[in-house]
Each structure stands twice: as C-alpha cells, then as structure tokens.
Amino acid sequence: MLKRILLAIFTAAVLACQATPKPQKLVEGIPNIKPDEKQSLVCRQVVALIENYSYKRLSVNDSISSLVLDKYIKALDPYRNYFLASDIKDFEQFRTTLDDAFRTGDLSAPFYIFNVYSKRYNETLNYAIAHIKDKYDFNQQDTYFFDRANMPWITSVAALNDVWKKKVKYELVNLRLAGTDEAKAAVSLTKRYQNLKLQSSKLNNQDVFQVIMDAFTGAIDPHTNYFNPANASEFNEQMSRSIEGIGAYLQSENDVLKIAEVTPGGPAFKSKLLHAGDRIIGVAQETGDFEDIIGWRLDNAVAKIKGPKGTKVRLKIIPVGHDMSSKPVIVEIIREKIVMEDQSAKKEVKTIQSNGKPYKIGIITVPAFYADAKAAIAGDPNYKSTTRDVRLLIDTLKGKDKVDAIVMDLRSNGGGSLMEAIDLTGLFIDKGPVVQVKDVKGEVEVNGDEHPGALWSGPFGVLVDRTTASASEIFAGAIQDYGRGIIIGTQTFGKGTVQQPIDLNKLVNPSILQRLASFVQKGKPGSGKTVKGENDIPQLGQINLTIAKFYRVNGSSTQHKGVMPDITLPSFYPMDKVGEDTESSALPWDEVQKSDFVAVADLSAMKAELVKLHDARMEKSLDYKTLIQDLADMKKRSLETSVTLNENKLKAERDSLEVKALEKINRLRASRGLAPVKKGDKIKKAENFDFQEDETLKVMADYIQLKAVV
Structure with missing residues (x-):
C-alpha cells in the first residue's frame, strides 16, 4: 500500500516537473561539472519523501535552505583555505532559495558553488607548487594557522596566497625534521600537490551530488542519508558482510x-594467479574487448572487476x-561470493588471576x-548474520573453552540490523520484549x-564506548534493563532513530525511467535510441529515511542520551565532539510507557559492590592515572x-613530546614486568595494552566471585 502511494506521488511529481532545466551558471577558466536529469529527479524524490514520510514531518523551507547552504x-572548505x-x-543569494530549487530539481546553485570551489582549489595548488622551491x-619566528574554521574568510587572493605559502613552508619543515634533504623535500611535496x-x-557530477545531498539530508537529521548508486551498493555489502567479486583489496598507486x-x-587466492603487488592495467568481461583502466578512478575500476558470482572477469596484469x-x-x-570474515563477529579467550584464582573469560x-x-530470502541455509555467528561462538566458549564468563565487546559498533539486535538479545534472556518503536503517527x-x-x-x-550506537544501544539497554549483565565503558552515542532504506528506482514509473534513459544516452528525449534492458536504466540510488524512534523496554529512549554504563571508564573520544547530543539537527530524548517485561535479576546491590572494587x-592504577593525563593533554x-x-623551536617541542x-x-x-624500549623500537602486538578490556576482565572476575557468594 505504501509503495503504491509513494509511486503515485512521485509519478505525479515527475510528470509535473518536465520543464527545461535552468541554465547552468558557469565559472570561467575550469571544466564546469554539471548536474543531470537523473540527479534532478532524485532531488525531487528526496524532498517529497522528507515532507511526507520523515519522522520529523517538516516542511523543506527557507530555514532548511539556510542550514543546507x-x-x-563547510563540507567543501571546513578550514577556510580556499573560498x-x-x-x-x-x-x-542562495540563502533562502535552495528549498524551492530542490523541490523543482534545480541543482544549478550548488553546482555553481562547487565549480567556484574547484577553481579556487586548483588556483591555490598551482600557487603552492610554483612556490615550493622558494x-x-x-629560523624566522612566524606561525602557520592550520585550523581557520573559526577565523574570518580571507578577503583577497594575496592574503590567501600568504596562507598557502606558510602551508608550504610548514610541510617543508616537517619533511626536513623527518630527515629529507632540501631537493628531495621539494620533489616529494611537488608530487603530493600534483597528486591532489x-x-x-x-571528480564527477555524482561526487558533487553526493556532497550536496549529504548537506541537504544532514540539515533534516543526522541519520537521514542519500547514497548514490555506488555508495548504496557499498552500504548494502557492509550490511551483508559479503561481496561478489574476485576477493582482493585494491588501491590506486x-x-x-x-x-x-x-x-x-577467495577466488583470486585459490587461483594462485594474483598476488599482492600485482598491477591491473586492463579489464574485460567474459566476452568483449579489454578496457585500459590506467588513470581511472579507483571506484570505477573496482566496479568493472566486481560482479555476480559465477561470472568470469579477465584481467590484464x-x-x-x-x-x-x-x-x-x-x-x-570466476567471481564468487566473498564473506568479509575480518568484519564479522569473532571470539578470544583470556585468563585473569583474581584473589589467587584463575578465571577464563570469553x-x-x-x-x-x-x-x-x-x-x-533466497533460502541459503548458511546465510551470514550476527546472531548466527555469535551462536556458534558461544557454543564453542561453553563447550570446548569452558569459560567462566562472557563479555560482548561492542566498542566502535555503529549498529545495523534491528532484528539482529533483537535476536542476539534472545541468546541471553528467556524471552520477552527487547525494544519499543514509535512511528511517525505516534503509535508504539x-x-x-x-x-x-x-x-x-x-x-x-557488555563493553561499550562513545561510538557504540543504534542497534548496539538497543542490545546493551535490554541487557541492563533485564538485569542480565553489567554494562562497562562510557556513555554510548545516543542514536535512537530508525531508518528505512528506500530504493529510489522502485518509486518511479518504469516509463519515466525509460524517458530518463534517453536523456542519459543521447542528451535529449525522443532521440530514437532504444532502451534494451535493465542495464540501460539509470540507477537513482537509495535513501535511508528516518521513520521512527527506538525506546528501551523501561520506556526511555536511547535517542540523545544513549546508555549509561554501570561501571564507567574514561572515554578515548571527546564527549563534546562525538555523539548524538553534539548534533544540532538531532531529535530530542523522550519516553514512552514501560513495556511488560520481567527482569532476570536485580543487580543494583552487586553493581554498587563492583563500583567500589x-x-x-x-586509586592505585598507574594505567588509569596515565590515561586520565593523556586525555587531558589530548583535549x-x-x-x-x-x-x-x-x-629549531618545532624540533625542540616534538623532541620533548617524544621523550615524555x-x-x-x-x-x-x-x-x-616488561623490559624497557628505546626510541624507534617496535612494540610487539602481544605487548599492546588495552586498558578498557583489561579493567573489564577484572570487573568480570569480581562479578563471578560476588555471584558465587550470593
């Protein structure tokens, strides 16, 4: 039903907006990047979705226009080094007009702004390259301001050039301090700027459009996001933890x-035909000619190499x-489905001594x-998911490893599938509610x-930090509300909103996509070119639209406030710069009625004892005191x-920091009890110390002993 309503809205909107696009205002002296009809259509779609289905149900108006600008x-020039x-x-002039322009699909203003940026960018780099050998x-006592975010915009080209000359000098100083001689430093810096x-x-119009849409959706709320077709594919691969391709990480050099x-x-590994360091200069499919990919953008080249499992790709190496x-x-x-194991759940068993007794913690x-x-959906019995992976890990920890306790490390876990958070919670409770969701109508x-x-x-x-967000917070909050375990770490991110991924192609009448294809292929409608199949249809990308809010079973929203730990550890992330409560467009915290759930246990007395320990x-920990001082120095x-x-002054400052x-x-x-190291020594991986994990293990040892006493 929703799809039919959306389809009707967008078909009407598209048919009503077939006027000739506004002429692009050009910037002299550069190849101007221009928007296309596909992006115009996407922009109109996104406006309609936000105004009709976003949780905020707001109007895209002059206020939004100002925020977008x-x-x-800021996205283009955050440190005010170019404009x-x-x-x-x-x-x-665009302060209060972008809303009207986006509603009609007119992208001329933001593309004009980008082209001005592009001109300034290249002018400053040209100036920098020309003055590297000055x-x-x-020994001069001058200063370079590397962060101009809160300084006034530069008023003249001469003043801008002065900033860049100091930037060149700063980078030359860095190279000199690293032991690079004058001639090599000049060559190195020249190559750096030429590569930039x-x-x-x-850059192409898809790159520019992505930045524009990021600014637009970011003005609505921090988690409504548009993904162009390439980014949408990458997002969905990350969610599935699998890709279809040859099984190799590529880079441009x-x-x-x-x-x-x-x-x-992976297939590349099993073939024994490809090795790290090999260079790919051409790509062809099973049939057809090779395409020379030297000089191509990395993402475009990768798109040619990836493809459906079972298909063949030919590489010129x-x-x-x-x-x-x-x-x-x-x-x-032959391409295959590659499971990204390094990004999947994994286990480790550690033994900790407490009160003269060893405890094994998984x-x-x-x-x-x-x-x-x-x-x-396809019925694959071995499909990849968090809960399925964790279930197997727990079976091993219980059986073969015989652990005394388990810790779930959710640090840097930004969330993902809500259903997986619910199912994973189910591995630790008997049964019952896990999360409440309030939709745009206020229904819970x-x-x-x-x-x-x-x-x-x-x-x-459960070990959490400031970057633990969304579905991770639902899991941690449920474990805390049920009294099922101890939450250790820092206040979490506070992302308590629900996003619905929407494939924009599915909202547009196929006949309109056919017309759009003719624009893309010939630059104008009615060209007579036949659109043969799905591969000829322009892909519009995906929007993840905020449509609801999360609430814990105790009725409290995770939005804005996140989950507060039972045992608080110092945060490696600045709390005033990372988190939902630092976002101006974030939805506020609120509550709904508590759901009907039965707690597993009341851990309040045990938590008080754990905090004391x-x-x-x-009080006695050198690691803790050192970390607190480090965080103060970082701030x-x-x-x-x-x-x-x-x-000389810069070298003295850096030498002092290195000595300390x-x-x-x-x-x-x-x-x-470890031997000292000297300057330049590499610390073995086994000797790296994770303070948060170490203290979590000690808390769990206390937990085991207190539980035994109870």
Missing part, C-alpha cells in the same frame, strides 16, 4: 590499480616486480549488527524475542589552531 560550504570572502558573499627562512590536483580532476591484499579463501613496460599477463577469474567482538538479507510497537530459553545464562558483561583499583592539543614555523611519551611507555612497561 552553511553545511554545504574568499567575496565568494561567500556571492553565495548568499628560499624560506626556517590529479584526484580533483577525476601512481594512477595504476594495485592489489594490496588477496583475501584468503603486470606482475609484482616487473617493469610497467613488461608484457602483461592475461588472467581469468570475549566476543561484534563490529556491527549485520545480516545477508538477500541470501536469507513492541518487538521482542519469542524463543524460550537462553543460550548463555552465566556471568555476562573498581574505584579502589583506579589541550585539540584546542590548538596554530604551529610555529621556526624549525617514551618515559611514559617505559613506566607502564615496568609496572607490567
């Missing part, structure tokens, strides 16, 4: 596509160690709440685990906006 300019004050004054006085120009020249890593178990003038090797690979790290919905739906029995009923902890440890440095350009850092490391190593 500010966000867009002039006169440019900003010129852009004021004679600089590195090269990458800028590869000197305009050539290079294999950075071959995925173990210059093997690692061979000169680029060598005769290329032709390699054929740590399950969950990077996201993922589910391969496509494979599940309760979703829960309907499968009786818990897979793990022993001591349980934790606080006592922190102080984050407020700095300038740096000296006097080489080495002294700190060796103090901590001595406290752990």
Whole structure:
C-alpha cells in the first residue's frame, strides 16, 4: 500500500516537473561539472519523501535552505583555505532559495558553488607548487594557522596566497625534521600537490551530488542519508558482510590499480594467479574487448572487476616486480561470493588471576549488527548474520573453552540490523520484549524475542564506548534493563532513530525511467535510441529515511542520551565532539510507557559492590592515572589552531613530546614486568595494552566471585 502511494506521488511529481532545466551558471577558466536529469529527479524524490514520510514531518523551507547552504560550504572548505570572502558573499543569494530549487530539481546553485570551489582549489595548488622551491627562512619566528574554521574568510587572493605559502613552508619543515634533504623535500611535496590536483580532476557530477545531498539530508537529521548508486551498493555489502567479486583489496598507486591484499579463501587466492603487488592495467568481461583502466578512478575500476558470482572477469596484469613496460599477463577469474570474515563477529579467550584464582573469560567482538538479507530470502541455509555467528561462538566458549564468563565487546559498533539486535538479545534472556518503536503517527510497537530459553545464562558483561550506537544501544539497554549483565565503558552515542532504506528506482514509473534513459544516452528525449534492458536504466540510488524512534523496554529512549554504563571508564573520544547530543539537527530524548517485561535479576546491590572494587583499583592504577593525563593533554592539543614555523623551536617541542611519551611507555612497561624500549623500537602486538578490556576482565572476575557468594 505504501509503495503504491509513494509511486503515485512521485509519478505525479515527475510528470509535473518536465520543464527545461535552468541554465547552468558557469565559472570561467575550469571544466564546469554539471548536474543531470537523473540527479534532478532524485532531488525531487528526496524532498517529497522528507515532507511526507520523515519522522520529523517538516516542511523543506527557507530555514532548511539556510542550514543546507552553511553545511554545504563547510563540507567543501571546513578550514577556510580556499573560498574568499567575496565568494561567500556571492553565495548568499542562495540563502533562502535552495528549498524551492530542490523541490523543482534545480541543482544549478550548488553546482555553481562547487565549480567556484574547484577553481579556487586548483588556483591555490598551482600557487603552492610554483612556490615550493622558494628560499624560506626556517629560523624566522612566524606561525602557520592550520585550523581557520573559526577565523574570518580571507578577503583577497594575496592574503590567501600568504596562507598557502606558510602551508608550504610548514610541510617543508616537517619533511626536513623527518630527515629529507632540501631537493628531495621539494620533489616529494611537488608530487603530493600534483597528486591532489590529479584526484580533483577525476571528480564527477555524482561526487558533487553526493556532497550536496549529504548537506541537504544532514540539515533534516543526522541519520537521514542519500547514497548514490555506488555508495548504496557499498552500504548494502557492509550490511551483508559479503561481496561478489574476485576477493582482493585494491588501491590506486601512481594512477595504476594495485592489489594490496588477496583475501584468503577467495577466488583470486585459490587461483594462485594474483598476488599482492600485482598491477591491473586492463579489464574485460567474459566476452568483449579489454578496457585500459590506467588513470581511472579507483571506484570505477573496482566496479568493472566486481560482479555476480559465477561470472568470469579477465584481467590484464603486470606482475609484482616487473617493469610497467613488461608484457602483461592475461588472467581469468570466476567471481564468487566473498564473506568479509575480518568484519564479522569473532571470539578470544583470556585468563585473569583474581584473589589467587584463575578465571577464563570469553570475549566476543561484534563490529556491527549485520545480516545477508538477500541470501536469507533466497533460502541459503548458511546465510551470514550476527546472531548466527555469535551462536556458534558461544557454543564453542561453553563447550570446548569452558569459560567462566562472557563479555560482548561492542566498542566502535555503529549498529545495523534491528532484528539482529533483537535476536542476539534472545541468546541471553528467556524471552520477552527487547525494544519499543514509535512511528511517525505516534503509535508504539513492541518487538521482542519469542524463543524460550537462553543460550548463555552465566556471568555476562557488555563493553561499550562513545561510538557504540543504534542497534548496539538497543542490545546493551535490554541487557541492563533485564538485569542480565553489567554494562562497562562510557556513555554510548545516543542514536535512537530508525531508518528505512528506500530504493529510489522502485518509486518511479518504469516509463519515466525509460524517458530518463534517453536523456542519459543521447542528451535529449525522443532521440530514437532504444532502451534494451535493465542495464540501460539509470540507477537513482537509495535513501535511508528516518521513520521512527527506538525506546528501551523501561520506556526511555536511547535517542540523545544513549546508555549509561554501570561501571564507567574514561572515554578515548571527546564527549563534546562525538555523539548524538553534539548534533544540532538531532531529535530530542523522550519516553514512552514501560513495556511488560520481567527482569532476570536485580543487580543494583552487586553493581554498587563492583563500583567500589573498581574505584579502589583506579586509586592505585598507574594505567588509569596515565590515561586520565593523556586525555587531558589530548583535549589541550585539540584546542590548538596554530604551529610555529621556526624549525629549531618545532624540533625542540616534538623532541620533548617524544621523550615524555617514551618515559611514559617505559613506566607502564615496568609496572607490567616488561623490559624497557628505546626510541624507534617496535612494540610487539602481544605487548599492546588495552586498558578498557583489561579493567573489564577484572570487573568480570569480581562479578563471578560476588555471584558465587550470593
């Protein structure tokens, strides 16, 4: 029903907006990037969706227009290193008109702004390159402001050039302090700036449109997002934790596509024909000619290599160690479905001594709440999902590993599938409600685990940090509300909103897409070119639209406030810069009625004892005191906006910091019985110390002992 309503709205909107697009205002001296009809259509669709179906149900008006303009300019030039004050004054003409323009699909204004930016960007880089070999006085007492975000816009080209000359000097000072001689430093910096120009020249209208739509949707709320077709594909791959391709990580190096890593178990690995360091200079499908991809953008080249499982791709390779003038090797690979294991749930068992007794703790790290919905719908019995993976890990921890407790590490877990959060909670409770969802009409739906029995009923902890968000907060909040475990870490992010992914192609009448295809293929309608199939139909991308809010079973929203830990650890992330409560367009916190659930236990008395034991440890902990000082130093440095350009003074400052850092490391190593290290020594992976994890293990050991006493 919803799809039919949306289809009717957008068909009417598209048919009503077939007027000739407004002529693009051009910027002299550069190749202007221009919007296309497809982007105009998408813009109209997004406006209609926001005004009719967004949780906020707001009107895209002059106020929104003003916010979009500010966000867009900030996205392009956050540190005010490119635009002039006169440019900003010129852009004021669009302050209250972007809303009307977006409603009709007129993108001429934001593209004009981008083209001005592009001109300034290239002008400043050209100036910088031209002045790299100037004679600089590195004993001069001058200063470079690297962060101009809160400073006035620069008023003249001469003043802008002065900023960039100081930037060049600063980067030359850095190279000199790193031991690079004058000639090599000039060559290195020239290549750096030339590469920036090269990458800028590869930007297309899809890149520009993505920045525009980010500014637009960001003015609505932080989590309503538009994804262009390439980004939509990447987003959905991340959610499924799988891709279809050859199984290799690629990177661009000197305009050539290079294999950075071959995925173990993937088709490239099994073929033994591709290796890290090989360069790919041409791509062809099973039939057809090779396309030379030297100089291509990384994403465009990758799109040619990826493809449906079972299909063949042919690659023209210059093997690692061979000169680029060598005769290329032709390699054929059958694409397969690749599971991204490094981004899936994994386990580790650690033993900790407490009061003279060893305790085995199983740590399950969950990077996201993922589910391969496509494979599940297709009936694949081995489809990938967080809950399925964790279930297998818990079986091993209970059986083979015989752990005394389990910790779920949700640090840096930004969320994902709500159903996975519900199902995962079900592994730790008998059954019952897990989350409440309030929709745009104000109606509240309760979703829960309907499968009786818990897979793990022993001591349980959840480790969270400031970047733990969305579905992760639903899981942590449910565990806390049920009294099922201890939450350890920092206040979480506070993302308590629900997004619905919408494929924009499914909202447009196919006949309109056919007409649009003729625009794309010939530049005008009625060209006579036949649109043959789905591959000829323009892809419009996807919008993730905020349509509802999350609430815990205790009635409290996770929005804005997140989940407060039972045992609080210092935050590595600045609380005033990371989190929902730092976003001006974020929805507020509120409450709904408490749902009908039965807590597993009342842990309030045990939590009080755990806090006392934790606080006592922190009083004596060198790691804790060092971390608190480090965080204070980081906060102080984050407020700095300038740096000296006097080489001797800068070297002295950095040497002092290095000495202090080495002294700190060796103090901590001595406290752990480890040998000291010298400057330049590499610390073994096994010797890296995770304070948050270490204290979590100690809390869990306390938990096990207190539970035994009870």
